[in-house]
Structure formats: structure tokens, C-alpha cells
Amino acid sequence: MLMSSDIPNVLIQQLRSWSQAGLSHLPKARYSQPRPGDHSISEVAAGNPSRSVATEIAASSSTGVAASTATGAHAVDFISSAEDNYAAAASSANVQTPPTSRVGSQGLLGGWQIGVTGSAIDVRPYPVSLRIDERQHQLGQLALQVAGCRRCAILSGCRTQTVFGVGNPQPRLVLFGEAPGAEEDQQGEPFVGAAGQLLNKIIQACQMRREDVYIMNTVKCRPPQNRNPNPDEMENCWEYAERQFEILQPEFICCLGKVAAQRLLKTEAAISRLRGRWFNYRGSRVMVTYHPAYLLRTPSAKKATWDDMKMLLKEMGIELPQA
Numbered sequence: 351m352l353m354s355s356d357i358p359n360v361l362i363q364q365l366r367s368w369s370q371a372g373l374s375h376l377p378k379a380r381y382s383q384p385r386p387g388d389h390s391i392s393e394v395a396a397g398n399p400s401r402s403v404a405t406e407i408a409a410s411s412s413t414g415v416a417a418s419t420a421t422g423a424h425a426v427d428f429i430s431s432a433e434d435n436y437a438a439a440a441s442s443a444n445v446q447t448p449p450t451s452r453v454g455s456q457g458l459l460g461g462w463q464i465g466v467t468g469s470a471i472d473v474r475p476y477p478v479s480l481r482i483d484e485r486q487h488q489l490g491q492l493a494l495q496v497a498g499c500r501r502c503a504i505l506s507g508c509r510t511q512t513v514f515g516v517g518n519p520q521p522r523l524v525l526f527g528e529a530p531g532a533e534e535d536q537q538g539e540p541f542v543g544a545a546g547q548l549l550n551k552i553i554q555a556c557q558m559r560r561e562d563v564y565i566m567n568t569v570k571c572r573p574p575q576n577r578n579p580n581p582d583e584m585e586n587c588w589e590y591a592e593r594q595f596e597i598l599q600p601e602f603i604c605c606l607g608k609v610a611a612q613r614l615l616k617t618e619a620a621i622s623r624l625r626g627r628w629f630n631y632r633g634s635r636v637m638v639t640y641h642p643a644y645l646l647r648t649p650s651a652k653k654a655t656w657d658d659m660k661m662l663l664k665e666m667g668i669e670l671p672q673a
């Protein structure tokens with residue numbers, strides 16, 4: 351297990367490896383440095399053993415998430431009374447609150463951050479911000495490029511159409527999911543099926559409209575039988591997602607589910623170890639929560655998801671109406 355005292359050695363090893371690979375310059379981040387309390391993936395790797403959902407709820411309290419059992423009227427459609435009961439039971443469980451003190455360093459070096467497997471997470475600054483008309487134009491051009499993409503033989507061979515992304519070209523928040531499903535493949539828009547309906551409720555509960563945010567996936571073509579995209583497919587498609595982020599330059603990114611979180615943060619850490627923390631991707635503040643499709647299969651996770659969203663709203667300065 352990686353310990354905090356090992357971090358300097360890890361940095362040295364990473365520098366040597368980059369140097370051997372011919373990298374002589376590390377760009378310096380200028381857009382937004384990580385803030386106090388933001389976590390590096392190394393910290394997650396170093397920190398906690400696997401935690402149950404009940405422990406996660408307790409952990410949320412220690413990281414600034416209000417793990418209240420009162421959900422408020424605004425979340426009535428999103429969280430059923432069954433989940434409230436579950437949360438109350440979890441909150442009263444005899445769980446240990448994990449230590450809050452973590453690695454003092456953010457694990458940062460120039461424009462890069464050490465990942466859990468020794469890989470470098472991208473915290474380089476975004477390019478110069480574009481005007482809204484330029485964003486629309488560039489997103490349109492990129493969508494055309496994606497529509498003709500055939501990098502993944504299987505996915506491009508069985509898709510109805512590509513599913514690029516939709517929403518506000520100048521968003522504060524990007525919701526970053528996994529891959530299109532059957533409905534999305536038919537309609538060409540992300541999150542329009544059952545999981546999309548639930549995501550809409552979550553967005554509304556957060557006092558936002560779907561058109562306020564931007565919604566996109568890790569891969570733009572539907573994997574057959576709704577399987578997870580494989581590593582090659584995610585790598586093939588990453589260039590497009592990366593370019594979308596460069597155009598959108600959101601303040602916040604909410605990763606929906608482990609596929610999106612693990613790809614963006616370059617980690618294999620379980621989602622239960624990524625939730626309740628802030629990360630940095632190129633100046634965007636990144637948090638992780640469950641995928642709406644998982645919530646449909648596991649309604650007991652809705653309460654934890656709502657805690658995640660409250661953590662996000664607090665940072666965004668969005669106040670929830672009183673219950």
C-alpha cells in the first residue's frame with residue numbers, strides 16, 4: 351500500500367521515468383490550482399480500506415457532506431421514504447469515521463499529478479477560453495468528426511448513430527457518464543432512457559435544468575448488449591472527450607459511475623473510495639457519484655448519491671429550498 355511517507359520517492363521515480371521517456375518539461379498549471387481539501391488519487395490509494403455504504407455516509411460527514419437524514423421536499427421525487435429509512439439505519443450503525451488527515455502534499459508536480467498506478471493525471475491548464483459562438487462552432491465541428499469515426503470496429507459497426515453530448519456550451523457543470531444505451535443510440539442524445547429520466551430528476555432536485563448543464567459520455571457509441579466499453583475503446587474515444595472538456599472548460603465535473611471516474615482520474619480505485627472527495631482535472635473540480643443506472647438497480651444508493659449532490663451544490667453556491 352502506498353503510504354504518505356512514500357510520496358517523495360514516488361515523485362522521484364515518476365520524474366526518472368518521464369525523463370527516460372524523453373520528457374524534459376512539465377507545464378505549470380495556471381487555470382485553477384487544487385484547493386485545500388482537494389484529494390489526489392495517491393491519497394485515495396494510500397488512505398482507506400474498502401468501506402461499506404454505511405461507512406461512506408459517516409465519511410461524508412467528515413468531508414463536509416451533510417449526511418442529514420432529512421432529505422427536504424426538493425428531493426421527494428428522487429429519494430423515496432425507503433431510502434430515508436435505509437439512511438437512518440446506516441447513520442445509526444456503529445461505524446468508524448475514517449481519519450481525515452491525509453497526505454499533506456497534493457501530490458502535484460507542475461501540470462501533472464501522480465496517479466494510483468504511477469501514471470500522470472492531467473492537470474494541465476485548459477487552452478484559452480472561447481466565446482460562446484466559438485464553442486458552439488467547435489463542438490459542432492467535433493461532433494461531425496465523431497459522427498464519421500470508425501476507430502472501434504465493433505462499436506462503429508453496430509451503432510445506429512454516435513452520441514456526442516448535449517447541453518449548455520458554457521456550463522458550470524458537466525455530467526460525465528459511461529456510454530450510450532439503446533435509447534440513446536436511437537435518439538442520438540445521452541441519458542434519454544430510464545437512467546436519463548432519473549438523472550433529470552436529480553438535476554431538478556439540484557435546482558438546475560437539463561439545459562443548464564452539459565451531458566456527455568466516456569465513449570460516443572453504444573457497446574453491444576450494454577456491456578462496459580473496453581479499455582481500447584475508451585482510449586480510442588478519449589481524444590474526443592478531452593477536446594470537449596477543453597472547449598467547455600467547466601468549473602465542475604460530476605463523474606457518474608466508475609467507468610467515467612476511473613477514466614478521467616486515471617485510477618482503478620473503487621467508486622466507494624472516490625466519493626465524498628474533490629479532485630482536479632485541468633482546473634475543473636471533479637467529484638464522483640453513482641451512475642443513475644446503478645441507482646435504478648440499487649435504490650438504497652440514492653441517499654448516498656443525494657449526499658454527493660449536496661456536496662457539489664455547496665461548492666457551487668447553490669442553496670436548496672427549506673423542506
Ligand code: SF4
Pocket residue numbers: 496499500501502503505506512569570571583586587
Ligand atoms: S466509441 Fe468513439 S472512438 Fe470508438 S468508434 Fe465510436 S466515436 Fe469512434
